[in-house]
Amino acid sequence: MEAGASTASLVAGASAGDRAAWDALVGRFAGLVWSIPRDHGLSAADAADVSQTTWLRLAEHLGRIREPERLCAWLATTARNESVRTLRRAQRQRPLDPSSASLVREDVRAVDSDLLQAERDATLWRAFEALPSFCQVLLRTLMSDPTPSYADVSALLGMPVGSIGPNRNRCLDRLRRRAEFARPLPSTRSSSDRRVG
Amino acid sequence: MTVTDFEDDSRLLARLAEVAGRIDPVPAGVIAAASGSFTWRTVDFELAELVYDSVGEDSVGERELVGVRSESDGRQLSFAAREITVEMEISSGGGMVGQIVPPQPAAIQIRHRSSTTTLAADHLGRFQAAGLPSGPMSMRCRPESGAPSIATDWVLV
DSSP, X not given: OTTTOXXXXXXXXXXXXXXXXXXXXXXXXXXXXXXXXXXXXXXXXXXXXXXXXXXXXXXXXXXXOSOGGGHHHHHHHHXXXXXXXXXXXXXXXXXXXXXXTTTSOOGGGSSSSTTOSOHHHHHHHHHHHTSOHHHHHHHHHHTSSSOOOHHHHHHHHTOOHHHHHHHHHHHHHHHHHHHHHTSOOSSOOOOTTOXXX | OOGGGGGSHHHHHHHHHHHHHHHXXXXXXXXXXXXHGGGGOOTTSEEEEEEEETTSXXXXXXXXXXXXXXXXXXXXXEEEOSSOEEEEEEOTTSOEEEEEESOOOEEEEEEOSSOEEEEEEOTTOXXXXXXXXXXXXXXXXXXXXXXXXXXXXXXXX
């Protein structure tokens, strides 16, 4: 039942002690929760802490989520707050250390590894990582599966529903320009009329 | 994939999702920890929610601005249940001092990722600990008066 179950019914099931419902929630949203600290530039170790804290907190809050169908926004907001706190703690404790592990996203997982099937994937990813954090979080949210509603995205990012579409287009345009600027163009294209966002 | 794939927003987003899953997948250990969080539920404790964190999104600057406890570099946290509030300050070295309000003796258990610290609050509700591990943390508090036991929100310290 989990694959097609609504998020609200999974929350209700998990709240009543159904382990399978909980695992279905984890399967559905673990990627989103993981991506948020990563998009804030946190290391894998710090992102793992943020992720675990977020899930532990949800486990205690299951019966109190006011709008279970908006769990996506609840998780993303919690992960974002913990990410920001982690960054601030790191800045407080190591204000002058540029090699701070928490602040420097390791480049090891960058480009020329076996993980990459093609250089253009790496180019696209580099372009994504060069986007402002706001765009990274917005695009990651929109690309999560199942796709969240605009109401969820609105609650998460605190932007009016009507501005999500334009912001999405603006962020994708920036991504597109960066990705294409960074690689040789095999053919001409007509993007010259696109405006800088 | 051809360059024209980039022209269409939906295809670009789908492409990005595919690349993200390959380059920065969720580590198996992170998924296991998320799954395992379910077993940490404490349904028989009343939840004390995090109501103040000096390392909040906006509160740090405000605190410094008004000079409240500005000489301290510790992190102040407040958790509120219906009848009990827990105030604590955690230093960067893993030290903790705190107080239960209203003041009362209680048995305290601090849960960490893979260990537990046991403490007692004195008749004024005061407690302290040292050398707490970093990572997710939650405190359970069982008042000697027999008042309802509480468990705080998990926080990352």
